Amino acid sequence: MRKKILCTVLAMVTAAAALGGCGRSKAVGTDASAITIWHDKEDAVAQVLQKQLDQLAPEITVKLERKSDLTEALKMVGNDPTAAPDMYFFAHDKIGVYAEMGILSPITDFIPRKELDQYMDMTLQAATYQEQIYQLPVYYETLLFMYNKRYMKETEVPATTEELYAYMQENTRGGHYGFVEQHSTAYYSAGWIHGFGGYIMNSLGEPGLDLPQTEEALEYHKKFVELMPGESEYSTVNTLFNEGKAHATIAGPWLVPAVHQTGMDLGIAPMPVVDETGMPLAPYSGVQGIQVLKIAGENKKEAVEKVLRLLMDPGLQVTLAKASGCAPAIEACYEMDEILSDDVVMAMKQTAENAVPMPNRPEMDVMWTVAGNLLVDINMSGKDTAESCASAQKEALRLIEQMK
Template identity: 45%
Template sequence: MKKKMALILCIAVAATSFAGCSKNTGSLATKQQNKESLTTIRIWNDGDKAITQMMENRINEALSDDGITVKFEQKSGLTDQIKLYGSDEVNGPDMYMYAHDSLGMFVEMGALAPITDVIDKTVYVDMLPMTLKAGNYKDSQYLMPVYFETLLFIYNKDMWEGNVPSTTEELYTYMKSHTDITKGTYALVNQHSTAYNVAPFINGFGGFIMNEQAKSGLSDKKTKAAIEYNKKFADLEADGDYNTVNALFNEGRAAAIIGGPWLIAGVKEAKINYGIKSLSDFTLPNGNVLAPYSGVQGIGVMKHAAETKKEAVAKVLKEIANPQIGIDLAEKSGCAPANQKSYDDTVVANDETIAAMRRTADTAQPMPNIPQMSVMWGPTESLLAAVNKSGKDLSIAADEYQKEAETAIADMK
């Protein structure tokens, strides 16, 4: 009898053990099936690895229960890569993250779909208007803005005497009394013959380098007035070379510099006790404020992904629009978020550099995103160099380089 009971117990235990194995096997199978059913969204970029890794981690964490995984893949020569593979569903990306000024070229290639093909406009309603404008091409929204940058007035608190002026004329007066070219010391340095750095004056004067109709504005009277006005500042700003002006500021031989947030790391390394002022805090003689260009990093959707992975792409875009993404970017990488709600965070709001860029965003202009803008930098900087460095007559030089620009634009057709 005891032997029979023992046999029955063994059989029962064995049955239970097999049942347990069967259950575990089923669980593993389900997990494997879920893993295989994941939708992978590949986002090509050429950005900072720390930024993209943070975004990848946060998005994947948020979408872990949706069967969606995002992979940010760094590509050198991203523009050329998208030209080659932007419409290739197998070898190309599903989305891309890049500066907005290349947008028009990618749209004209037929590689992109408007993000409104996959999401409603309410998803990006909280984005700063300037950043949305940057990602808009021919009245369609192609980019979800992520973060942006603008030029800033960066000054050495230990060198600057008194308060930083609020008008450009007061700034010029200060420069005249605090610049000694013979000794190599300056009140303010700027890349005075670089188009991007002179744009605050040109835009503030109502001029333009290129308008939305792809017309060059080098001979426009307001553009010329701005270039003439910039020249008197240029005469007191060293040679305007990027390396020169950065060295002058970081070595304590210039009290202030006009530059972007990309200079801050070097300024900190040089142990400069620096302060930040928004360029939109400087009023021009015409009553307008300095209006720099802005570069916006945004995410676009390849046309094939909008069709074959619409639901997954929509969820990714919604997560990118989450204010927390902007908060993380600001706190960990010093980026100025595109999402206005990100500035409700006290750490973000109290960051001097980010706060200055936020103020500037109200008057800054996104760099033109039309393809023709690519041929404008050369003629514009040749014009600025001719006036500021060679002393060439402005009217003659403006007409000369306006024609050069018009020829370059025509050759693109």
């Protein structure tokens, strides 16, 4: 697969090098005391990062540069010293792509592995590809079970999926829904699949769409979908919840600010446990952190290490988590009052105990589309679950083979 990825990006990198030289008189990698970091974060997060990194001046100057299409930009520039950044701050799920391109340096080239034991296991698992840790985690997010206390009393919060179904049956009427979610989007349905012991794709890059556990999860989930609106897009689901027309939902922490603006008395609870398996719904988790380009690892090792160590500050991780609405990656942060008093962050910490890091393998680019089409076939087109799963598995294997 690495050969295929390298061949795919070679022409892109060559073109980028030619274009990059036109706009720069000085190569990015020539000044060992200057570090450029690409990111795609909101201003609140970038400001916190820049303030922390400015502590290295004047010995080391760090420039944060926002890239709206960071993933494609990195594919274009590769390790071109005239155009590539030294580091980038981004989610963990593209690590496999860039590792296969050969443009990343392992974090353990700069920070001894033993010093990373302070991080949550889940975040290190997300940062690891082919037994190498390529990301220094900073904060993470998971989906949350949210409910409107006006309608769903705390004594009614479902502890199991069958309790959730009973609540939906009783309260889905007259334009109101007991529970809504983006039921035909793979990112959201993954929690149900994991709750049955299935998976969309495992850590070896193998699809699991026709596993008995995956089939059972999708067949079981259908009865819940029948009590939700047919339209399950992001805007529809969130509008129903924000307007008080849905009593509960599963959504990310990014929804919380908008919910608070409505004046809703928001409740957050643990994920329901699947009655059939005894396991909770286990959504994907996304880990944000810093990755190092190989050119910087080879030419700016001392400066890179200092940047990494500055981002290992638990106090910074707390500040960044509050700015992002997500949760710190370092375990010690959960002993701090600022975090212990944050219901959203603590709920993510609880969910993270069972959450599954989004696969960081290149094959996952294929799986999002195939799994999404499978969900549409089952939940919206009414096709047979077993037949649809078998067909989707075959298609996934075909497309993955084409990547090699």
